Amino acid sequence: MNHDVHIIGGGLAGSEAAWQLARRGFKVRLSEMRGSGEMTPAHQTDGLAELVCSNSFRSDDDEKNAVGLLHHEMRRLDSIIMQAGETARVPAGSAMAVDRDVFSAGVQRTLEEHPNLTIVRERVDALPASGLTLVATGPLTAKSLAQSIANATGEDSLAFFDAIAPIVHRDSIDMDVAWFQSRWNKGSGKDYINCPMTREQYAAFVQGLLDGEKTEFREWEADTPYFEGCMPIEVMAARGPETLRFGPMKPVGLDNPRDATPEFPQGRWPYAVVQLRQDNKLGTLWNMVGFQTKLKYGAQVELFRTIPGLENAEFARLGGLHRNTFINSPLVLDRQLRLKGADHIRFGGQITGCEGYVESSAVGLLAGMMIANELAGTEWSPPPRTTAMGALLAHITGDAESDSYQPMNVNFGLFPPLHEVKKKARKEAYTDRAKADFGAWLEAMDAVPA
Template identity: 50%
Template sequence: MTVTTQPVHVIGGGLAGTEAAWQVAQAGVPVILHEMRPQQVSPAHHTEHLAELVCSNSFGARASDRASGLLHAELRRLGSVVIGKADDHAVPAGGALAVDRAVFSQDLTETLSRHPLIELRRGEVSTIPTDAVVVLTTGPLTSEALADDLRRFTGMEYLSFFDAASPIVVGESINQDIAFLASRYDRGEAAYLNCPMTQAQYLAFWQALCAAEQAELKAFERETAKFFEGCLPIEEMARRGEDTMRYGPLKPVGLFDARHGDFRDPNNRDKRPYAVVQLRQEDKAGQLWNMVGFQTNLRWGEQKRVFRMIPGLEEAEFVRMGVMHRNTFINTPELLTRSLQFKTRPSLLAAGQLVGTEGYTAAAAGGWLAGTNAARVVQGRSPLEVPETTMMGALIDFISSASPKHFQPMPPNFGILPELPQRIRNKQERYGTYRDRAFQDLERWAQEQNLVLQAGELSPLSA
């Protein structure tokens, strides 16, 4: 193994950058982690901490026979610092892995700052260094100067879409004489507050939402706006039809208020809500609640006016309003290999939303691979490619081999995994078989690569 003191440069202190920097340092290679905040602010962030979560506090389902849960489990075995801290700071969220976001990002910042091989350097990087190994993890809000340099290097324009964050409400301001605590179909703990709506209340809310005034987009944003279907603003969803929200985030199925009996009982059908707005706990103390599925670009005054029409939120106190910003990502199939190296410059790697993976856990997974391979490049070792039968490997394989013409961001999902040798009709059994194969192949691959996996039990199965 070649010993060197040349540092790797990781540009961007989000989830992918935090994970990448940690893996570089854990491999015994010095790393400089560049984060422009607080010297330069972004439209979505509120703190200077690393790995700040700006959209939701949820990393997705915990169960290992769910796509996100399988990726959690793989990353735990691989020693992910992001998933480790998520486990440390988890808050009740039914079957999901959700965190106390403030404590989570503060702990990661302190942990990386204490590592003897990590230098946290604040300030904007306007050009990509060409004399060192570099990992780009600047995410969807890459600064204009760096974005211009990346355009020059790739010779390509970005693809663009929009992402939006949901409002957060103070728990004490929610009328819990109206809102009720429950989980869908009695699965997992009752971790969501549910605000039920009658048909008349829903229709009034829907009409107000469709007519509400949006924040004005900048000229360049209007020209390139393209909504990502997995994170539609709630007002955009409302405009698609009267019932669109009721078949989406306001779906009233599988919920019941214990105070009024089970809505599934035919005798209680007259008490069944026409629609339900759900709120998910943001912090361990239950003081903050996130409006699930309410990503929005409405003006802040309009948000307060319209969202207080929701039963139980008439006196809602908002600690963070919904925001919307342009996300950008590169045409990864044209540019990157399965090791997350640029084809024309192997010393340059990239990960996170910048490369078209969608979601927090996916960002950590890309950061793990890019950081691990950056260290291996410095050490003169061959880069790794994760087996495509694992969720991490399948996701990286997809973004690096998809059709460049129609490339769009991709979250973890079982549809990108190679087919099983046998056909299994039962979905839960099929997903469990995918999981078992992923772990067997991860173990085999780790042995071949002389990687030491962390001990740990599988996450529980879904109900």
């Protein structure tokens, strides 16, 4: 099939962009190297839109939360990622979490069935010299293509380490010790499994993290910074003995019923808590929330089985570590995600320096819309900066400082401020303003899906 657009990379961003273009009537060639005999250090399948880290798209609250607002905007644009996410959804309180296998299969099936889209299993080694192209290869871009990108941009690629959290078999968790509860009792009440720790157990655990044998860095990985939002637990522990208790092991809002007394019938907060979140629809797999790690496998098993309730834990997957590569987008891309000096090439997804599944998908969606407008010969108008998509796009394409550019999740700090609104009401005000402005933008762009 002759194509109008070549998309390189079948992850979240590439899949979303391909869907947005195909459903608008344009012919798309989607190249994905997995399935051609190639694999990345982190992927385990050749499925499109495979989730390699957490199974959570984070908060689905579109009234007070920036990422929930991003969900809302993507749904209004008929996002394939949001559609597949709903189909594959598993309980996670106010968050949106999915069965990763059901999710990937749903995205792939929808794309395979579309007549305007051809999926080709092939590795692309260099940026095409001509033809509309979207590079959405993500943080695990093949070395040869990464070199081609570096040559084209005139800049060395930046990188950080992205760590993967372990997954535990549900039936190996001791529920005589652990208990079901969402923090502050949000959600259904059974969205998280909680493993409590005493002060002594916590201190021993932190020491074990510091002493445990860790993955050695290869020469080319030296001096690569971590992304703050995906920090390995042992790196957090090294910042101070109480750091984890104010992070992923925070006990507040979790009353341990095993410690109930007449005075405190709901129990009291433990000193620290390890939370696990359902990872698949069957409820047979649960991931350790916030437990990204670069400990070696043997050290992980030994240490994690000291956690109360996980003494006999069986792991479906242990934690891992991979390098995450992204370009200095504010310096090398224009406001339409085009490569300066080679405007037939656009970039989308995590390689642009956005961080998170939803953010990656959203930037892929925007790139697809930009290309569709270009093919249709219509003028592109970006979403207002007061919206989640507009704020994220503005950050990537120029609002951020290029000399200190780092990966960023969507957050209200990227939005134009509302200083006149009282602090307690600001989040609702941000979302109200965003929804109104996004609706007006859609109407002006004539972009509301049929």
